[in-house]
Amino acid sequence: xxxxxxxxxxxxxxxxxxxxxxxxxxxxxxxxxxxxxxxxxxxxxxxxxxxxxxxxxxxxxxxxxxxxxxxxxxxxxxxxxxxxxxxxxxxxxxxxxxxxxxxxxxxxxxxxxxxxxxxxxxxxxxxxxxxxxxxxxxxxxxxxxxxxxxxxxxxxxxxxxxxxxxxxxxxxxxxxxxxxxxxxxxxxxxxxxxxxxxxxxxxxxxxxxxxxxxxxxxxxxxxxxxxxxxxxxxxxxxxxxxxxxxxxxxxxxxxxxxxxxxxxxxxxxxxxxxxxxxxxxxxxxxxxxxxxxxxxxxxxxxxxxxxxxxxxxxxxxxxxxxxxxxxxxxxxxxxxxxxxxxxxxxxxxxxxxxxxxxxxxxxxxxxxxxxxxxxxxxxxxxxx
Amino acid sequence: xxxxxxxxxxxxxxxxxxxxxxxxxxxxxxxxxxxxxxxxxxxxxxxxxxxxxxxxxxxxxxxxxxxxxxxxxxxxxxxxxxxxxxxxxxxxxxx
Numbered sequence: 187x188x189x190x191x192x193x194x195x196x197x198x199x200x201x202x203x204x205x206x207x208x209x210x211x212x213x214x215x216x217x218x219x220x221x222x223x224x225x226x227x228x229x230x231x232x233x234x235x236x237x238x239x240x241x242x243x244x245x246x247x248x249x250x251x252x253x254x255x256x257x258x259x260x261x262x263x264x265x266x267x268x269x270x271x272x273x274x275x276x277x278x279x280x281x282x283x284x285x286x287x288x289x290x291x292x293x294x295x296x297x298x299x300x301x302x303x304x305x306x307x308x309x310x311x312x313x314x315x316x317x318x319x320x321x322x323x324x325x326x327x328x329x330x331x332x333x334x335x336x337x338x339x340x341x342x343x344x345x346x347x348x349x350x351x352x353x354x355x356x357x358x359x360x361x362x363x364x365x366x367x368x369x370x371x372x373x374x375x376x377x378x379x380x381x382x383x384x385x386x387x388x389x390x391x392x393x394x395x396x397x398x399x400x401x402x403x404x405x406x407x408x409x410x411x412x413x414x415x416x417x418x419x420x421x422x423x424x425x426x427x428x429x430x431x432x433x434x435x436x437x438x439x440x441x442x443x444x445x446x447x448x449x450x451x452x453x454x455x456x457x458x459x460x461x462x463x464x465x466x467x468x469x470x471x472x473x474x475x476x477x478x479x480x481x482x483x484x485x486x487x488x489x490x491x492x493x494x495x496x497x498x499x500x501x502x503x504x505x506x507x508x509x510x511x512x513x514x515x516x517x518x519x520x521x522x523x524x525x526x527x528x529x530x531x532x533x534x535x536x537x538x539x540x541x542x543x544x545x546x547x548x549x550x551x552x553x554x555x556x557x558x559x560x561x562x563x564x565x566x567x568x569x570x
Numbered sequence: 571x572x573x574x575x576x577x578x579x580x581x582x583x584x585x586x587x588x589x590x591x592x593x594x595x596x597x598x599x600x601x602x603x604x605x606x607x608x609x610x611x612x613x614x615x616x617x618x619x620x621x622x623x624x625x626x627x628x629x630x631x632x633x634x635x636x637x638x639x640x641x642x643x644x645x646x647x648x649x650x651x652x653x654x655x656x657x658x659x660x661x662x663x664x665x
Binding site for chain 1: 574577578581582585591594595598599602608611612615616619624627628629632633636637640641644649652653656657660664
């Protein structure tokens with residue numbers, strides 16, 4: 187039985203337990219046979235020696251140049267620091283002599299919740315436990331937002347019923363203020379510049395109404411009349427049916443038409459609402475100009491929120507001459523007024539056409555504008 | 571003999587022309603640095619220099635001291651790999 191080279195290889199491999207590549211190399215390194223091959227082998231070794239000598243020469247030149255240029259012994263100048271920073275070669279320790287997982291098994295007691303936490307988890311736990319740090323505030327504000335969404339839908343239902351005007355508006359105000367204060371405390375994106383300017387957290391809370399960092403829309407119920415106005419001049423503002431929030435996109439947002447925008451403005455601010463800065467305004471301007479004096483006056487008197495109702499009633503009388511497009515909106519307004527202030531975010535905007543009604547709603551509406559307007563106007567001044 | 575020397579010359583020429591010599595040089599240099607041979611040799615150089623005096627060391631001194639030790643200190647794995655590559659080249663390009 188002839189033993190083939192392959193067989194030999196297998197046997198040797200098994201007995202010697204050499205790896206495959208090593209074995210291959212070893213087998214190939216052996217010169218096979220014949221005088222020619224020895225000569226070839228000699229040649230191979232010669233070439234190899236040449237290469238090694240070349241490497242050695244290269245090293246010599248390098249060292250010699252370093253010696254003559256004076257930088258050869260640079261790393262050996264200070265014996266003391268050499269001893270101090272010597273490489274450590276002990277087990278369980280890195281080359282600097284530091285222990286790697288020294289604190290892994292240690293546990294620390296959290297000063298807040300008095301629990302024993304592993305050392306490597308201590309910092310993230312503290313972040314969440316104390317409520318500081320970026321992530322924890324983001325989670326907290328997100329949780330608040332989801333809570334608000336669920337509680338807001340309840341308040342909207344109340345809104346649609348003919349419930350007490352007082353209770354509803356006051357409750358929403360309280361909720362709104364609480365929401366705003368919670369958000370500004372947790373979220374790291376507080377309006378720092380405004381805080382510096384006014385020096386108190388109070389004003390920054392109402393300024394926070396503009397931020398709404400995590401919502402895509404704004405709830406018009408919680409805004410004062412001035413805020414609504416300023417929002418509507420810059421944003422689309424159309425109130426979504428599903429979420430009851432105002433659209434925060436630009437005036438040319440493709441999701442809503444200009445008609446919708448106009449409707450929202452009338453709904454929130456009355457027929458003297460500011461016009462959209464779009465191509466349609468030319469048409470609207472004409473219709474407004476007919477009974478000019480009083481409507482212009484009413485437009486100019488936006489800033490004085492408590493005085494809205496008389497001007498509104500005046501403008502509403504004046505606007506009876508308007509085109510048909512105005513009338514359905516007016517009807518809508520009056521019906522809403524009968525519901526005594528349902529849904530109106532603006533202060534006196536829904537103080538309807540009848541003066542008696544307006545008096546009553548004045549009383550109720552004056553509460554909120556007085557609270558929010560002064561701080562808001564002060565912010566305006568500061569910003570300007 | 572001349573046949574052999576002619577063959578040698580041809581092979582050397584081929585080695586250089588095809589860039590294989592340069593590649594082998596680089597390979598050897600990087601392998602020697604990797605395995606610590608270079609640092610060993612440098613330490614030996616330091617001893618020689620301290621012996622001979624910093625000012626008066628010449629290239630010749632170093633070469634004479636370093637080369638035999640260097641040749642001896644090349645690790646076996648590096649040596650084997652290089653021989654393998656040279657043989658492979660010869661097998662491909664020898665007549």
